[in-house]
Amino acid sequence: MFDPPLLSLAKEIKQAIAREKEMPEGVSLPAKEQKIVEHIKEQTFLRNQDNVERTRAYVEYYQKHTEIHWALLAHLVSRNAGWSMTDLRGELLPKLLSPKEQNDYFLFLERGNWLIFQDAYPQLLLYEECVRQKTNLFHLLPHFHVSVFTQALWNQFWREGDRDLLAVGLIINEQQHLEEQVMKEESYQKTVLGTLPFAIQELLALNQILFPCAGDGQPLRLVGETVSHFASVTERISLGKRLYALLFRDDFLLQAVFGWARGQAHTGSRKDFWPHLFHDVKESVPGKPYQRRVGDCLLVPGAKRLYSPTLRQAWKQVKHEMPAEREWYRDRSVLSYLRIPKEKAPAPVNRGEAYCRTLEKIELAVLARGKIFGAKEP
Template sequence: MGRTWQTYATLWPLARELGKGKRASQAADPLIKKDQDTVTDIRNKTKESNGDNLDRTSAYLAFFRRHPEVHWALLAHLVSRNAGWSMTDLRGELLPRLLSSKEQHDYFSFLERGNWLIFQDAYPQLLLYEESVKRQTNLFHLLPQFGVSRFMQALWNHFWEKGDSKLLTIGLIVNEQNYLETQMMGDATYRHSVVKTLPFALQEVLRLNLILFPYEAEGRSNAPLRLLGDQVLQFASLVERIELGKRLYSLLYRDTKTREGVEKWAEQKPHSGSRKDFWPHLFHDLRETMPGKPYQKTVRGCALLPGAKRLYSPALRQAWQRVQHEAPKDIDWYEGSKGVMRQLAFAAADTPPVLADAEGVYCQAIEKIELAVLAKGKIFGPM
């Protein structure tokens, strides 16, 4: 039935703060030198860590190690790993047999831009929190200097006072997906080259958009890693992306042992972008198949068929070069006081059940892609 009225009463001060006015201008008041130095330092560190998916993913985990109370940083690290895997899938064993070179590049640009934008918005928030802890003073009045929505200024102030990790996480999920909606999802270029295309719709049918959290289960040290996860049913839907984030957070933090298993794996296995990172029995970052030969079925039930070679899954920097991005639009997505309770309702609502069997669903997706590749080969010849 959602959160209780007592919880809504707790959220009401946030609603009042959000309803007070518009985001402060970045140049409204001159900063003292110490604050200006902080802003400059955070901008430099953000730029340094926003080079590619590997850099971003590593930066999220490093921050989480220093501040485990900010749950969102671990969630962001894991989701960013999945973005990297999706990028390299475009140059891996199967998808290049189904997508043209232009489609591969369009999808990569879409994934890379989204990954870059979210880091560009979120990482300064994390570093400003870290500086606030270091100086033992609330510095969130500096958030407008980084173009961060006033929605998050209210959430960080609340977190500073109450230490509510869950509400901060949900707030960051709401913020980042609204930010993505404003900065990218409404862009005509992406909508026509990616979001509205048949392959983009097809990936939802094939369940290629699963978000996976690998971990080693107790008593299975020599077995393949287990996979928690869930999927985007309609990536173009803002509400669905927010609900997915909430489901993933619930999945990650519902059980201490499982979360610790996910953390342990993440700590021990640096992100390369290759799916070999979590399932080396099925994937390899070196191509083992002979080029030019017709594709043959390789996988059944999460395992290789007898005599089959592993699926090619390259490391990110083997597959793609770094991208120079245009600066984000200077727009605060937050629509004003009339949207206060609607946005907070996302935070207050209960999280729906998560996907029960991520491993089974993921393996079915691989087999479906294989069938599509084999079918295309019969019609158009070897690929």
């Protein structure tokens, strides 16, 4: 049995479906509303150029509208996507992945990052316009091909202001959108999701979502979660809810994470959070066999920092095709994902040590490959 807020949302979804069916084709919007739609589309296009710009757009939005919790979560997850993109051209992974595999993985990450922004940013801008005009304009959401689930979610938020419900609903929407537009695509099944390197990433827990917390001159503390079973939409939604609870159930942690994010521009380089281990300039000497560099979260004495380029050093901008219009909402069963645990979130675990162990595992894999194939520093 659903709680009253979820029953209310189910009713709102039913109404959104009815409105979409009744919407006449080819009828123009009033000039004022058409101008709003065109402006939002233009701004979305301008901010959806690459991971750096998207990530900046999210945090700038959250600074203006702190009631939209999802915007900060999206900013932090988008930072992590950028770090994963530059890892593919960094010190270690190019020694384990072919150039084609590096490019395939990048296009997979970039497409997902682009699609989520393309879907979510118009929603954020329309809410901003609602606040500015002090009126509900969410009847314009269908003009951005937003799911009926999300249309209902915003209408309910406008009436009742439930920040947690909105944030979790947006997590669900974006992961379902990703499922329809990326995870089910045959090309990504062949080039990424069904490949041995992807399985190795899962095995080594290379995919970690890290939230740096503002420190006192020491290496930043990292909190977050390890990503596992990324191909499962249920697992991705569960991960998003855990990250949300971690971030917004502890005000001290929230301010520490937001303080760092607000003060440190996103470049895509892991130097952004750990300059003692990473540098965006390649310091190693070309042609020498790779030597172990990391131990106990510190550089081995005499070792050079790991190369972690900025995103714009590593990759050129990608021109994306607009996605096919697909409605992911099927039935009320998805509402069960909206249940939010009421108990206090467990104390955050320092993920820095786990991330260091991951780096050490990758180094061991590089060294093993070097012994077999005689790999040298490029």
